[in-house]
Amino acid sequence: MASAANTTGIPVTVRGLRKSFGGEPVLKGLDLEVRAGEIFALMGPSGSGKSVFLRHLIGLEKPDDGEIQVGGEAISNEGIGDRFRLAMVFQSGGLLNSLTVAENVGLYLAEHRLKPATEIERIVLEKLALVELGPEDAGKYPSELSGGMKKRVAIARALVIEPQLILFDEPTSELDPLVALTIGREILNLNQRTGATTVVVTHDRDLAFGIADRIAFLLEGEIVALGTPEEIRSHSHPLLQRFLKAEFR
């Protein structure tokens, strides 16, 4: 789905990634490659280790064993630092509640003193417009926003970094289907516009199959299936098929 012409994304390579919490293995030797510029969805039931995997990619967790390379460079103990532009949209949005929407979105530029205040203000409004939020929302605090708006502000904050790799942790959780659809489209548009490598962790089947170039299915810390949406749909793993076909009636 990402056009090769505007690709600024970077590849991610994971080899033998292991992580345990309190002696309980959460990731059991994960091997994975995410291609530059693609939308990669990591799907799996709750507690399968998806979010833990994502936190490793951005250096928020240290692996017990194994190696992660982002853009061909191994992530050190200090994370990726400023070698590449990475952004993550957290499940809860991760917005700073003491700051307004505009301050949240412009935080990266203001704290690193990359632009003057007037320029930051312009960029903030521009990025908010990209996620369909107006100047009237800029002065609001996160507590005044709906779940969907918080996610969109978090996406706008990620956009400011102009990331080469953007990670989404359960972007549609706690959202109604229409808002979830909007967020899914935002991710798709973002990927097409910027060419950033996009990793989406989700247990939302519609989202994964609707936007991803490739999907991996994670079960109890192991990848049991990996391929295009069509390949995943026809995969024979019984638990994957149960996950995909689960219905109330």
Place this chain on the structure above:
Amino acid sequence: MFRNLGELILLFTATVRALPRVWRERRKVGEQLFDIGNASLFMACLLSLFIGGVLSLQVGPVLVERGLGSALGGLVALSMCKELAPVMMSVLIAGRIGSAMAAELGSMRVYQEIDALRTLNINPIHYLVLPRVVAIAVALPCLVIFSNLVGWLGGALVAAHNDRIAVSWTAFFTNLQQQVEFGDLANGLIKSFVFAVLVGVVSCHQGLSTLGGPRGIGRSVTKAVVNSFVLILIMDYVLTRLLLPFDDGWGI
């Protein structure tokens, strides 16, 4: 316990190393100073007035009975500036400000705000810990000076108006002037500075290491306050012992 202590030392070291950035973070330090003053000034005033008063009330009649009423001013003043003001103000700050800091940082940790800062390549120690520790280290000694003045006033008020004591304002403050030296004030200020850093680092550490949901935040707040109290009292003894040789004068 040793792990906690190790983490505390590491956080303290990282905060000290971040000190050259303090001018850059001056706006946040100012905001914290405003919050500290706003939350504690009235309580400090009330507390100090009554501590000074109760000191006079406890010691005054005994001194007057033995014909030593004129020494009351110095005794109240020295007790306030060397011991009671620094300890009581630190306890007040630990309870009112330290707990709020632990709760705020704890909730930021639980709701992934601190992770978000890290992904934006913003160091949480620079952004969150440094302004808080610096503000508390500036505010507490100022609060102790204020507490001394109000406490002396409270002591003099009770001394003058209680029938069993009846030491005049003039006698009280004359003796106070004769007894209290700069070194005595400095003693209390040094203590309060150390206590301030302790309260700031302990509270921020507890906030940053919060795990779990709202219950975890509650646990962190309790731990921040209790640990601060314990460390204040232990350090009070250590500092009093260390500062004893200077009691005969600071050479000023």
